[in-house]
Amino acid sequence: MPEDPDPPTTPPVPLPPNRYRDRRCGSLRARDIGSEVRLAGWVAAKRDHGGLLFIDLRDPVGPDAYLPAADGSPDGATGLQRGHHNARIVQLVCHPGSEAFEVLSRLRPESVMSVAGRVVGRPPETVNPKLATGAVEVDVSSVEVLSSADVLPFPVERDSDAGEEARLTYRYLDLRRGPLVERLAKRALLTQVARRHLASRGFLEVQTPVLTASSPEGARDYLVPSRLYPGEFYALPQAPQQFKQLLMVSGIERYFQIAPCFRDEASRADRSPGEFYQIDLEMAFATQDDVFREVELLFSEVVSNLTHKHAPAPYPRLRYADALARYGTDKPDIRFGLEVADVTAKLGGRTELPMFTEAPAKGHAVRALSAPGAAGRPRSWFDAFSESARALGIAGSWLQLPPDGSEKKGPLSRKLTEEEIATLASAAGASPGDAVLTCVGPPPSASVPLGQVRSALGLELGLADPEMLAFCWIVDFPMFEKNPETGGWDFSHNPFSMPQGGLQALLDKDPGDVVAYQYDVVCNGLELSSGAVRNHLPEVMERAFAIAGYSRERVARSFPALWNAFRYGPPPHAGIAPGLDRLFMLLEDQPNLREVIAFPLAQNARDLLMGAPAPVTPEQLAELHLQVVPPKKV
């Protein structure tokens, strides 16, 4: 036996021979020349020369696509060779006069067949380097058509665009095209890596109910009517939040679950309608730092197994208020600088310009952003900025610094002295050729319009390194926020978070000044997760809910399980729940969640493939004690 010129990189997964096949198409190599083989698969392409017929036969997506490589390299699941479309194809050749020729020449693409034949070497000039099997082909001796395909709604083999509606309606064909299913294989690798890692860190995987009670806080619930109890409903969980806290009370040290979450809310590109998955974690006797360490370890394991991107750790921590001030958002993309400068102290009260002069007295901040090379932008660009600021109740203005140092332009150039202009430019870090945008408004939101410009510039100027995953922690979220309509206080995030300073902080401070042990993990401008050190003390919980206008009785009624459980020795605990779909979308550079989900809903929460939701029979309704009341026509 000659030395194998093309050894497999991983131990082959066995393929027990049966009546359909004894080899995978993509496994054939020069070493197989002379073998009699039986293959099965889809007709990927047909090239009929009349006197000679070529067929590309394609395997189903096999273990090569989703088993980790022996060397642990990311390419194991994603590289061009293993698992890739072109690694699953072999060329069949068929000569005229045979029965097989007659059958095959009539067969349409994506039909399914089983063929028998002999592996032959290709003439050197016809070797195809694009195929893993390109050195050989199979000379067909017999063929059995297993199913024949109709004319396709869109091409399966070709890398062409298909409309979103067609892709969703014929999802199985879209999946068969390759990239999607290869992504699913990689997603399976992600969950495998996460499970293995978390188990090794002492996390116990526990499944929690999908049929549970409606919770009064948060998003709209999906409800399930009860047959046994007329007029009563289960709800699908928006997250296993209360269950995981109950598991802490149950004495479990560390819990995790790849948890389905259901929220009846409007969708976005990065927010799927209906349902999504979280890597849900909770730890007993844990601090914020403990949670951060575990998440950084988990993400580091996931990132190194799935991509070549850099993810610097430990992740920088930004206070919520600072993130808002410096980046104008609570989910900053920190892959590039372009930070907003606070120039209140430098300009406020020191110029003749009332907008700036009066700011400190009103408690307003003056913020500035240098837009690189923007001095020559059209008036409309500056107007769009000041318009978006005005919409937020913020005064926006600007200054243009021509590259040649000639006369400055923009509203501020006429109202500030040369010295003040120099102060502003230097504080913002602007040079000739740049423009300085300014905003004046209440500190929490004063930078928001500048943050929007910063994001747009980052994209436009290509400032963000696409090979970088810049994770960061946003910490110290406010516990409460003012409800503009009622004037009362609402929980700004999770009502079960522990206020920093505990009960004393709730008693002493203005509710607007109380910060919680509440944190987000953000990456490249995308919010991946929220988490918190939980409030496990009934008296603190009672006080927090009182500030938000909940009576003790109402808390007890709304959250009976936690309320009661916390009377019997709850340990301090903390957790987080990174969004699995969104994390994977980020790792894969996908523009929306449909690209990382096998069977996604359309934007309006309709399932175009299965036809859900759909009416049910009157009998079904009657059994559930339900009556449909059509919406009133306007």
Place this chain on the structure above:
RNA sequence: GGACCUGUGGUGCAGCUCGGAGUGCACGCCGGCCUGUCAAGCCGGAGGUCGCGGGUUCAAAUCCCGUCAGGUCCGCCA
């Protein structure tokens, strides 16, 4: 709840601003030719409620109103 973009043979698009015969491109499909292609090639052909309804007009794919579908965003998402 709101705003915007898109909808044209089976597929992807152009045509729409400035109304004038269903006009065009690429792919697919059907038929013919073809022994080394690999997204085969060449020749021929079929295939249309221009999403749907209404309006303006001598005349609407094109302009206006409504509606449906897909997408993006705002609100919403403790």
